[in-house]
Amino acid sequence: MEYAVKAANLTHSYISADSSILSLENIDISVRKGEFAAIIGRNGSGKSTLAKHFNALVPIMHGTLFVGGMNVADKNLLWQIRKYCAMVFQNPDNQFVSSIIKEDIAFGLNNYSITDNVDYRISSALEQAGLKGFENRSVHMLSGGQKQRAAIAGILALEPEIIVFDEATSMLDPKGRRGILSLVSELNKKGKTVIMITHYAEEAVLAEKVYVLSEGKLIGGGSPREVLTDMDLLNQAGLVAPLAVSFYYDLIKMGIRLKKCPLTLEELSEEICSLN
Numbered sequence: 001m002e003y004a005v006k007a008a009n010l011t012h013s014y015i016s017a018d019s020s021i022l023s024l025e026n027i028d029i030s031v032r033k034g035e036f037a038a039i040i041g042r043n044g045s046g047k048s049t050l051a052k053h054f055n056a057l058v059p060i061m062h063g064t065l066f067v068g069g070m071n072v073a074d075k076n077l078l079w080q081i082r083k084y085c086a087m088v089f090q091n092p093d094n095q096f097v098s099s100i101i102k103e104d105i106a107f108g109l110n111n112y113s114i115t116d117n118v119d120y121r122i123s124s125a126l127e128q129a130g131l132k133g134f135e136n137r138s139v140h141m142l143s144g145g146q147k148q149r150a151a152i153a154g155i156l157a158l159e160p161e162i163i164v165f166d167e168a169t170s171m172l173d174p175k176g177r178r179g180i181l182s183l184v185s186e187l188n189k190k191g192k193t194v195i196m197i198t199h200y201a202e203e204a205v206l207a208e209k210v211y212v213l214s215e216g217k218l219i220g221g222g223s224p225r226e227v228l229t230d231m232d233l234l235n236q237a238g239l240v241a242p243l244a245v246s247f248y249y250d251l252i253k254m255g256i257r258l259k260k261c262p263l264t265l266e267e268l269s270e271e272i273c274s275l276n
Contacts, residue, residue: 002032002033003030003031003032003033003066003069004031004032004033004034004035004067004068004085004161004162004193005029005030005031005054005065005066005067005085005162005193005195006029006030006031006065006066007027007028007029007030007050007053007063007064007065007066008028008063008064008065009026009027009028009062009063009064010024010026010027010028010029010050010053010060010062010063010064010065011024011025011026011027011061011062011063012024012046012049012053012058012061012062013061022216023046023049023216024046024049024050024053024216025216025217026063026217026218027046027050027063027213027217027218028218029050029211029218029221031162031193031195031209032193033161033193034188034191034192034193035193035194035208035209036184036185036188036193036194036196036206036207036208036209037194037195037196037207037208037209037210037211038195038196038197038198038203038204038206038207038209038210038211038224039051039195039196039197039198039210039211039213040198040199040200040201040203040204040210040211040212040213040237040239041199041212041213041214041237041239042199042214042237042238042239043199044215045199045213045214045215045216045237045238046213046215046216046217047197047199047213048166048167048197050197050213051087051164051166051195051197052087052166053065053072054067054072054085054087054162054164054195055081055082055085055086055087055164056072056077056078056081056082056085057087059073060072060073067081067084067085067162068081068084068085068161068162070084079112083112083158083160084160084161084162085160085161085162085163085164086155086158086160086162086163086164087155087163087164087165087166088148088151088152088155088163088164088165088166088168089151089166089167089168090166090167090168090170090171091171092144092147092148092150092151093139093147095151095154096139096147096150096151098139099138099139099140100136100137100138100139101126101131101134101135101136101137101138101139101150101153102122102135102136104139104150104154105121105122105125105126105153105154105157106118106122108154108155108157108158109121109122109157109158112158114158121157121159122135122153122157123135124156124157125153125154125155125156125157126150126153128153128156128187129149129150129152129153129156129183130149130179130183131146131149131150131153134146134150143176144171144172144173144176145172145173145175145176145177145179145180148168148169148172148176148180149179149180149183152168152180152183156187160192161192161193162192162193162194162195163187163192163193163194163195164195164196164197165180165184165194165195165196165197165198166197167197167198167199168180168184168196169181169198169200169203170198170199170200177203181203181206184196184206185206194207199239201228201234201239201240201241201242202242202243204224204227204228205224205228205242205263205264206224207224208223208224209221209222209223210222210223210224210226210227210228212227212233212234212237212239213237214236214237214238219233219236219237220233220237224263225261225263228241228242228245228263229241229245229248229261229263231245231249242263242264243265244262244263244264244265244267244268245261245262245263247262247268248261248262248268248271249261256275258271258272258275259271259274
C-alpha cells in the first residue's frame with residue numbers, strides 16, 4: 001500500500017522561556033495516496049500543528065513522519081516536501097503577495113523555480129478552481145469564497161500531490177463553505193490526496209477516513225459513519241455532531257428509531273420517508 005503521509009509516535013511541544021506546552025502526543029496517522037482524510041478537533045486540539053508538520057513548517061521533535069516517502073526530518077528535502085504537499089490556510093489574505101491574481105500565482109511558481117508553461121499553469125489552475133478568466137482581477141475585489149479559490153489556484157499551479165486544507169472554510173459564509181467543500185471533493189475525485197483540517201464535524205462527512213484529536217492526542221479514527229455517529233467520542237472531543245446525527249438521537253429519545261443513523265440531511269429525509 002502506498003502512503004502519501006505516514007506518521008508514527010509524532011510528538012511536539014511549544015517551548016517558551018519558562019514553560020513547555022505539549023501540543024501533540026504520540027500521534028500515529030497514515031493517509032493513502034489519493035485518499036480524502038479529515039482531521040477534526042476543537043480549537044487547541046493540535047490539529048493545525050499536525051497539519052504544519054505535513055508541510056514541514058515545524059520541526060520534528062520526536063517520532064517519524066514521511067510525506068511522499070520523504071523523511072520530513074531531513075532538512076535537505078524541505079523544498080521538495082513543500083512542493084509535494086501544499087497548504088491552503090484559514091485566511092486567504094495571508095497567502096497573497098500581489099494584488100493581481102495571475103501575478104500572485106506567478107510569484108509562487110517563480111519561488112519554486114518553475115518557468116515552463118507558466119501562462120498555461122495559471123489559466124489551468126484558475127479553471128480548476130472555478131475562476132476561469134480571472135487572471136487580471138484584483139484579489140481585493142473578490143468575495144471571501146473567491147479569495148479562497150484564488151489561493152487554491154495558486155496551490156494547484158504548483159501541481160502538488162497532496163493538498164492540506166487547514167480550516168479553509170472557517171472564515172466563509174454558508175454558501176462560500178459549500179462551494180469550497182464541493183471544490184475540495186472534486187479535486188480528490190481527480191486524484192489529489194486531500195487532508196482537511198476542520199472543527200466542523202459535518203464537513204468530515206465527505207472524507208473516506210476521519211481522525212479525531214483532543215488535547216494533542218489521537219482519540220479516534222475510522223470511516224465517517226463509524227466516527228461521526230459516535231456521540232460519546234464527539235462529546236469527548238468537544239465537537240458538535242452533524243445535524244442529521246443529532247436529529248437521529250433526538251428521535252430515539254422520542255421513541256422513534258430509524259433503520260440507520262444518517263450522516264447527511266438527504267439520508268435523514270430518506271430514512272424518515274421509509275418509516276411505516
